[in-house]
Amino acid sequence: MNPETLTQPTALQRVVLVANQKGGVGKTSIVTALAGLIARPDRRVLVVDADPQGNATASDLGVEGDRGRSLMLSLQYGEPLQVQTDVRPGLDLVAGGPLLAQVGALTTTAAQTGLDVVANLRTALAEVCARGNYTVVLIDSGPGDAPLLDALLRTTRYLVVPTKDDDASLSGMELLALRYLRARQEGAPVELLGVVLFDANPRATARNAQVLSDIDDVLAGSGATSFPTMIRSDRAAALDLRAAHLTPAELVAASAAQNKSRLARLRGGKHRADRKPESTDNGEPRLWSRDPSALASDYQALARELLTRIATAEAGARA
Template sequence: MLGQKVSYQVDLVTFLATETRAKLAVGCMRIDQVTSLSVTVQGLRGVVHAVRRTILVANRKGGVGKSSIVAAIAVLVAKAGKRVLVIDADPQGNCTQRDLGVRDGDNGKSLAMAIQYGQVLEPVRDVRPGLDVIAGGNLLSLATTIITSSSDHGIDPVANLSTSLTSLVDTEGYDLVLIDSAPGELQLLDVLLEIATWLIVPTKEDEASLDGAEKLAERYLRARKLGAIVELMGMVLFDCDPRATRRNASTFQTVHELLEGTGIAPFKSTIRHDKATSVDARRLHLTPAELATPQRKVEEVSDEDNDEPKKMWSRNPGPLAADHKQLTREVIGRLASGERAKEEA
């Protein structure tokens, strides 16, 4: 389906501890037939182009960890020597500015222009070695207006963004694309659901977050009915207390009920509540794994906003960093299994 066969090794688990690699061989993917990461299918709206190995992280509720999870996975995979693209599709631009520390972004202009005109996407390059970012920001609010009135002006935002993203992915050779989405930009969310091939839904344990996940499910099912090929990869519990075993079990039961009939289990990995590390991460524009780097001494950490050394509030970012590493391992494992299943189908 993807044309001439090209075989190459995508080893996204080199950052794992040696003793765990054998157990996680599923995370080592060999992908054939990769000349383009675009996938063409016939949907109810006609031909729809999704971009392979593109993971959308979404929930209709804000503050559930979407940006933090996207940044953490992106940095870990890039650290493994792979090429990663982050698309910040949120007008708040938190993933761009707060999580990854991008100062020279375009406030979402490139992404908005790609949606409206199919213009070339212009990433901020080497935010970390191997990690590029399509910046988010307030100019993305224009995209919602563009999408809403697109049919009146002969604009196809899905085709435009798909063409631009596929061209960028093919040119740059990205191994993984991660999309951070906004909770309230419904029209933009619908476009992203048609572009992505996988969906991850983070949630907190409160009812508002779970309601946001349920509302997202409605848009996901709508996109599938219209011919989108995006598949649910799983739900992940964010900002939880690992010691609250009974409460977590109750939340997992609720998540299982939300996923009933999909054949998808929630991620076993959870992301713990650690306010101090989370504050440090956003203040210093680092992921928990970067904060936990052994050679990073507290007295040597500086805040890029004023260039003065800053003492970290967190005494031990290691446990939160370990949570994100475990989730990344699980995401890569499910990605590998899902791609093999699609190739065998």
Template sequence: MSRIIIVANQKGGVGKTTTSINLAASLAVMEKNVLVVDCDPQANASSGVGIYQDDVQASTYSVLLDPSSARDAIQKTSIPYLSIIPAHQDLVAAELELVSKPAREYFLREALLPLKDEYDFIIIDCPPSLGLLTLNAMCVGEEVLIPLQCEYFALEGIAKLLQTYGLVRRRLNPGIRLLGVVLTMYDARNRLSRQVRNEIRNTLPEHLLETIVPRNIRLSEAPSFGKPVVGYDIKSKGAEAYLQLAKEVVLRRPQA
């Protein structure tokens, strides 16, 4: 059964794009057919799998303007089973161009639903904001995965995201569910990391995933080579964590 997963957190620097591309690549290693949709104008998910803006003809921006063009925007990556609809910096203009259109929250939904049965997983990488691009993702997505950096301010941001999720579920997409919270950039030697883990465990016990992504130099290096970590150093701690996360996601079902 095909699953559409939104990777979202309005706070930047929490490992959102890292989680999007490495979860997608790890699922692809498991021979799941995966499509990444890059909804961030920074296009880091695209460059993270080796697709650069100079090589992009059709992008998420063109798909939002013309949902029927989604199939033309799909590009293969160097990893078997992994494809992407890349982003371009033009995506910055999408929120302004869509804001006056009727049913502006559903353009991405119109684009992706015809493709759904062709993939086991569609992973949507959202921008670090709660604007119209993230709203479009939430209106097509079925499951929300929240990467959470193990720092104090990250805890403050998650409350706003959960409010938005609740609003979308009540008014726009009643089928959406919370897949879970995954802790990223975890350092077991750091007391704050342990405190954040314990706080989330106490406040959202049913939503905290077992997999914890550690701070890992190979994980940080991989994007500069245009590769997910499983294609850069599959034996690294970062690769091991995302392969474990992929296994957990395959078995896990979202909750209300």
């Protein structure tokens, strides 16, 4: 790989990859929640769904997408990326989906075909970033897809690694750390911003402190630490976020509205309000969570920490 192609173009300076080779550790939930919380019409955010599962596109954001076609064509032929603008106010999306599963096959023949997926992706993404003037670009990645992950590690400026506190998730984090180090040795300008503990029990303070300290031991020497905020376990809210395609702020509002109408029904003597039919009287999906605000505040705090760490890294780079 030509190290010159890895010099960071200004346009890619705010690109953050969220990755862990282990599945189900919160990559997609964190990408879409942070994007939803940061994005405003005057503070634009781009989500790149680089996962063949397309969960960020179809489930969390509830967008039909192009099955990953445009991103695949950019990787393969360097074609311009198609961006779906304002899927929420200020939130743009490059859709993911099953067509991205072909990246592995492409890269195995790259030496013969002269294909350079990294150069293709960097050029296409830099062009989109320059046009969109994004405050932050968040890339969601799938579990295990090593060739695509390697290309993303050589495209991004920052890396955020979510993990659960179980051994398999922590091993996934260590596997990713090796890929990250290899990318850096090859001259990729990627920097680890931190590790986020996901699906954590906020009451298990001693256990959480131990896990965060173990994570910081793994990170020792990298200059990075775990994020102080962890994302609490809240299965009901997680189900709602995905099934109803809501961002955390949207869920907090929807849940408050539903609680209000439930209260009104109870006052009116309808005692079957807890039966949770498929949808409410006005056709909105029935929500399982009564109070998703604690989870939403975790994401809000994490969003602040992420932006602060980016600002600190940029100040360090200027100095």
